[in-house]
Amino acid sequence: MMILNPVFEVVNAIGLVAFALVGASKAVREEFDLFGVLIVGLLTAFGGGTTRDLLVDRMPLVLQTHWNVLFGVSGVVLAIGLLYAIDVPDEHHITVGADAAGLAAFATTGAIVASEAGVSAFGVVTIATINAVGGGVLADICLDRQPFILFQDFYASCAVLGGISFWIVSGFTASTTVPAAVCAGTTVFVRFVAIGRNWRLPAVSGLVVD
Amino acid sequence: MMILNPVFEVVNAIGLVAFALVGASKAVREEFDLFGVLIVGLLTAFGGGTTRDLLVDRMPLVLQTHWNVLFGVSGVVLAIGLLYAIDVPDEHHITVGADAAGLAAFATTGAIVASEAGVSAFGVVTIATINAVGGGVLADICLDRQPFILFQDFYASCAVLGGISFWIVSGFTASTTVPAAVCAGTTVFVRFVAIGRNWRLPAVSGLVVD
Amino acid sequence: MMILNPVFEVVNAIGLVAFALVGASKAVREEFDLFGVLIVGLLTAFGGGTTRDLLVDRMPLVLQTHWNVLFGVSGVVLAIGLLYAIDVPDEHHITVGADAAGLAAFATTGAIVASEAGVSAFGVVTIATINAVGGGVLADICLDRQPFILFQDFYASCAVLGGISFWIVSGFTASTTVPAAVCAGTTVFVRFVAIGRNWRLPAVSGLVVD
Numbered sequence: 001m002m003i004l005n006p007v008f009e010v011v012n013a014i015g016l017v018a019f020a021l022v023g024a025s026k027a028v029r030e031e032f033d034l035f036g037v038l039i040v041g042l043l044t045a046f047g048g049g050t051t052r053d054l055l056v057d058r059m060p061l062v063l064q065t066h067w068n069v070l071f072g073v074s075g076v077v078l079a080i081g082l083l084y085a086i087d088v089p090d091e092h093h094i095t096v097g098a099d100a101a102g103l104a105a106f107a108t109t110g111a112i113v114a115s116e117a118g119v120s121a122f123g124v125v126t127i128a129t130i131n132a133v134g135g136g137v138l139a140d141i142c143l144d145r146q147p148f149i150l151f152q153d154f155y156a157s158c159a160v161l162g163g164i165s166f167w168i169v170s171g172f173t174a175s176t177t178v179p180a181a182v183c184a185g186t187t188v189f190v191r192f193v194a195i196g197r198n199w200r201l202p203a204v205s206g207l208v209v210d
Numbered sequence: 211m212m213i214l215n216p217v218f219e220v221v222n223a224i225g226l227v228a229f230a231l232v233g234a235s236k237a238v239r240e241e242f243d244l245f246g247v248l249i250v251g252l253l254t255a256f257g258g259g260t261t262r263d264l265l266v267d268r269m270p271l272v273l274q275t276h277w278n279v280l281f282g283v284s285g286v287v288l289a290i291g292l293l294y295a296i297d298v299p300d301e302h303h304i305t306v307g308a309d310a311a312g313l314a315a316f317a318t319t320g321a322i323v324a325s326e327a328g329v330s331a332f333g334v335v336t337i338a339t340i341n342a343v344g345g346g347v348l349a350d351i352c353l354d355r356q357p358f359i360l361f362q363d364f365y366a367s368c369a370v371l372g373g374i375s376f377w378i379v380s381g382f383t384a385s386t387t388v389p390a391a392v393c394a395g396t397t398v399f400v401r402f403v404a405i406g407r408n409w410r411l412p413a414v415s416g417l418v419v420d
Numbered sequence: 421m422m423i424l425n426p427v428f429e430v431v432n433a434i435g436l437v438a439f440a441l442v443g444a445s446k447a448v449r450e451e452f453d454l455f456g457v458l459i460v461g462l463l464t465a466f467g468g469g470t471t472r473d474l475l476v477d478r479m480p481l482v483l484q485t486h487w488n489v490l491f492g493v494s495g496v497v498l499a500i501g502l503l504y505a506i507d508v509p510d511e512h513h514i515t516v517g518a519d520a521a522g523l524a525a526f527a528t529t530g531a532i533v534a535s536e537a538g539v540s541a542f543g544v545v546t547i548a549t550i551n552a553v554g555g556g557v558l559a560d561i562c563l564d565r566q567p568f569i570l571f572q573d574f575y576a577s578c579a580v581l582g583g584i585s586f587w588i589v590s591g592f593t594a595s596t597t598v599p600a601a602v603c604a605g606t607t608v609f610v611r612f613v614a615i616g617r618n619w620r621l622p623a624v625s626g627l628v629v630d
Contacts, residue, residue, distance in 0.1 A: 030566075033621035033622060034621045034622060035576060035577055035621050036621075039576070050475075054474055054475075055260075055269065055273060056269060057267065057269045057477065059475065059476060059477045059539070060475055062542075062543075062546075063475060063476075063534075063539045063540065063542070063543035063546060063547065064539060064540055064543065065540055065542070066540045066541060066542055069542050069546075114273075117269070119269070119273045119274060120273065120274055120275055120276045121276060122272075122273070122275070122276055123272075123273035123274065126272075126273060127273065137352075141351060141352070142557070142566065142567055143566060144564065144565060144566040145354060146240075146352065146353060146354040156245060156249070200243065201243035201244045201246075202243060202244060264474055265470075265474075265479065265480055265483060266479060266483075267477065267478060267479045324483075327479070329479070329483045329484060330483065330484055330485055330486045331486060332482075332485070332486055333482075333483035336482075336483060336489075337483065347562075351561060351562070354564065355564060356450075356562065356563060356564040357562055359456070359459075366455060366459070367455055410453065411453035411454045412453060412454060
């Protein structure tokens with residue numbers, strides 16, 4: 001049941017630290033108490049993977065390990081440290097970079113777990129995307145916002161493309177390392193291009209009015 | 211694990227197209243981008259059944275099939291097509307009719323899966339209701355609204371009555387076709403009567419003030 | 421699969437009545453119809469335990485029993501009765517007391533189920549806390565509020581301390597009765613002290629400004 005794949009472990013740790021930092025930075029803005037900041041940080045970090053594990057019908061990984069939570073706590077501590085050092089942490093390029101890294105890391109861990117669980121190609125792409133954006137969506141719901149992925153940016157689409165690239169490449173090799181690398185690379189590359197070029201998907205109501 | 215019951219497949223397909231149409235119509239109003247409209251449509255279509263599958267402790271059906279998602283996508287495409295053809299799709303009688311059809315279809319698929327999973331009578335009615343209204347509730351939460359079923363209309367109650375009728379009829383026959391037909395018929399009939407007569411349940415605070 | 425531990429059953433029944441009362445009292449304020457008040461009451465009562473059961477990968481207990489739902493319904497009926505008898509039920513000391521009792525009861529049932537499921541120490545504390553606060557969080561999300569635990573009071577922290585106390589004591593005894601009693605006692609004691617002394621965790625943004 002427990003995945004001991006070292007590629008998975010490393011990528012997962014990167015995602016946990018990165019997304020805990022991003023989530024905690026958002027929560028600080030909302031004037032939450034320390035417990036609230038910790039919870040939103042951990043929810044952002046662990047929410048996507050926990051949803052993934054529920055969907056492939058197994059006990060969430062984080063509940064079976066003693067130390068995984070520390071990666072999330074490190075991200076929260078980092079966010080609070082950054083708040084002391086820099087003025088507005090959640091628009092800073094460190095936060096934006098951490099967000100892209102987390103997105104790529106969790107699209108990759110989602111694709112790995114989904115393909116091991118034997119879901120369909122559609123399932124692999126869906127679970128990769130849910131793992132990548134699920135934590136942020138849950139945090140937004142707890143912050144009583146519309147989930148930002150629904151109306152903003154070329155964001156979840158990067159994880160969809162990452163998941164598709166994982167599925168295509170895994171048709172050519174038995175290892176998970178190569179598809180994982182391609183998935184992470186595709187997601188982070190598309191995300192940075194989308195930020196750099198300010199890509200947006202059109203709004204449907206805009207399409208109709210035009 | 212996979213249900214290959216043809217009654218289930220047909221009823222499920224009807225529900226998926228209908229609820230994707232309803233969900234996408236709501237999302238268009240909120241000025242979401244194409245990805246957002248697709249996500250809200252698919253969430254409305256697949257959210258109830260996925261929650262049902264999690265509750266009966268199995269992997270969601272949609273992740274195991276390649277093509278089920280296409281029913282949801284068809285509903286979204288239909289909603290965008292209706293937006294071009296008609297002015298305000300989410301109050302139109304096509305949308306209201308699709309919503310009643312989806313409610314009845316998913317109350318029925320929920321009752322079928324629940325009774326196969328061996329839950330209690332309370333479990334059958336609860337899962338039928340959650341399958342019927344779960345997608346709409348998740349969509350409302352993502353649209354940052356109070357779920358409409360909580361304060362509006364005689365809506366979820368129709369699915370409750372459908373689930374109860376399924377459970378009663380299934381005591382008299384071994385087939386699922388007859389209880390399924392009765393459940394779908396009861397739900398859609400009560401829903402149309404409720405719309406036609408503008409039935410409402412009383413608010414508790416109103417009861418007390420009177 | 422079914423837990424027939426009498427300690428569990430009694431503590432669970434207390435939690436169900438108490439939290440259904442608290443949830444229904446909140447919903448009455450929002451002018452929901454009878455169905456909405458019932459749903460928010462039952463969601464508050466059953467949401468935490470259902471989330472717990474999903475996390476330890478088993479079918480939710482409430483769906484397997486015929487009569488557990490009646491404890492929840494009793495709490496809702498009590499809340500409506502209190503509304504007739506007293507003016508503002510959701511600030512009354514009965515509601516505050518019921519809330520503390522529910523918090524302690526569900527931290528305890530969560531810790532029992534988690535330790536039987538063989539999760540890590542971190543998992544026991546996490547599941548105890550999620551069981552204790554999950555129903556209230558789900559109700560707040562449905563009421564379209566920020567979950568109160570995120571920005572208010574020394575509340576979830578009481579369940580965390582209860583879960584830790586359960587885990588420590590269960591290292592010294594094979595029975596679950598003693599750890600359960602310590603967990604419930606710790607949670608309710610800390611909660612009442614927190615209310616009495618008006619304890620609050622500091623907001624992170626406040627820490628930085630100071």
